[in-house]
Amino acid sequence: MDLGPPILRKPVTVRAVFPFAAIVGQDEMKLALLIAAVDPSVGGVLVFGDRGTGKSTAVRALAALLPPMQAVAGCRFGCDPARAADLCEACRNSDELVVATVPVPVVDLPLGATEDRVAGALDIERALANGEKAFEPGLLARAHRGFLYIDEVNLLEDHLVDLLLDVAASGENVVEREGISIRHPARFVLIGSGNPEEGELRPQLLDRFGLSVEVRTPTDLANRIEVVKRRDAFERNTEAFLAAWEAEAEATREKILAARALLPMVAVPDVTLENAARLCMALGTDGLRGELTLIRAARALAALEGDEVVGVAHLRRIAAPALRHRLRRNPLDEAVATTRVERAVVEVFGP
Structure with a gap:
């Protein structure tokens, strides 16, 4: 089975995100996300609460804090060179593994995504151009060893929930369709957010989240004012705001690294x-x-x-x-x- 040409995971230029350290309040949510960053085996984080309480902001801010990781250069799945048992087929068959430093992937799973987009499918372009059966990895492949974020997770369609449950249980994504038969590692920290007023989460998926956090609209006047001031300052002069919070961001990053080292x-x-x-x-x-x-x-x-x-x-x-x-x-x-x-x-x- 042709996995296609090797692709090196390169840093992706993204728009600036609000700093994690600058989020006012919501201490339980921030602590849960930090715990998931320190030990992915905890099982992910579900953040449920009112609209406009910083759920998505906190998740995207965490991504900017994560220290880079070591991966096999050119591997489509970002295999860990230090874990031979978890290598994909291409890396296992390689004579020499070249190591590269890459960002930890944080992948969004849109509610309207198709199963092919999530799990991967036949590379139509190569099939038509060269007559080759090549696999085009999906979002699960991109999220391997990183974070898979689902906003409004309680509105996710049932067939995608079933797919996530299978992959979460096995740590492996299996694709059997259109003449393709492939399996690849897919271990990620699942982060979900949503508003409970818009529907409940299926019990099977709810049980897969290690931590569940409740967030509420701040009722303290001083906190509400501070939230508005910081958000307005961020949008009016993003560079200056990020620079002002860079020291705290670096301190949090070092804290995550120190905790990972101490954990064993x-x-x-x-x-x-x-x-x-x-x-x-x-x-x-x-x-x-x-x-x-x-x-x-x-x-x-x-x-x-x-x-x-x-x-x-x-x-x-x-x-x-x-x-x-x-x-x-x-x-x-x-x-x-x-x-x-x-x-x-x-x-x-x-x-």
């Missing part, structure tokens, strides 16, 4: 595992994904804060984002999910 050394004592399990049992979460996500997110949080041991304080801070979307509906308890998690945290860990 962060210990999770048995008592912390027991506390996580007790909390999930108290909430009645289905399966064990809640405990796994809670521990991974708490470990990434500890790394961000420079701590080498995960404790109850870390579990407390990350419990709501990790568990609020995993609760069963309880007809005898009409409290919102966040309140139920906070109440269980106090019951299990104490006030």
Whole structure:
């Protein structure tokens, strides 16, 4: 199967984005995105809330913070040269792998995208011109080792949801159509945003998000004024605004790098595992994904804060984002999910 000529992932010139550090408030959302940047195994972030609360702005701002990564030069899938088991077929068969430094991909998945555009399909141009069956990679290939962002994720069509569920479960995209039979690695951090008033997310996809964040319109007068001032300053003189926030942006970038380096050394004592399990049992979460996500997110949080041991304080801070979307509906308890998690945290860990 011809994968087509090698294509080097080059930096793409994009319009300036609002700095991550300049976002006012929304601390839970920003923390969840940083945790996903430190440890992709957490499973992605779902950001639900009111319109105009900075959901898309925060995701796009995170992309500008991400340190570059090492990839195989010319690989269409950006394979990691340090992970031989995850190389695509072309890289496995190559005599020598040339390493290049490339940006971490952050790929938008539009709601109206076709399945061919997402998964990849036959390269029609080469088929007509040369009579060759060549594969044209889709958005999943571009997002490998990076972030796949879906705005209004609750409005995504069912056939695309099914495709994402299959790929998220296996870490591999399989294309079988039009005489093409190919599989390639597709591991990415899924970031979704949406407004709950426009519809609910399918439970199967909801469960695939590691963290779920709720954002609300600021009710504090000073915060609202500051949001307007910063956004207006950014649009009136973008270069000056970016320059003013560059030092904080660099500090955040260094913090992500330091947390990634510390992450493998962060210990999770048995008592912390027991506390996580007790909390999930108290909430009645289905399966064990809640405990796994809670521990991974708490470990990434500890790394961000420079701590080498995960404790109850870390579990407390990350419990709501990790568990609020995993609760069963309880007809005898009409409290919102966040309140139920906070109440269980106090019951299990104490006030």
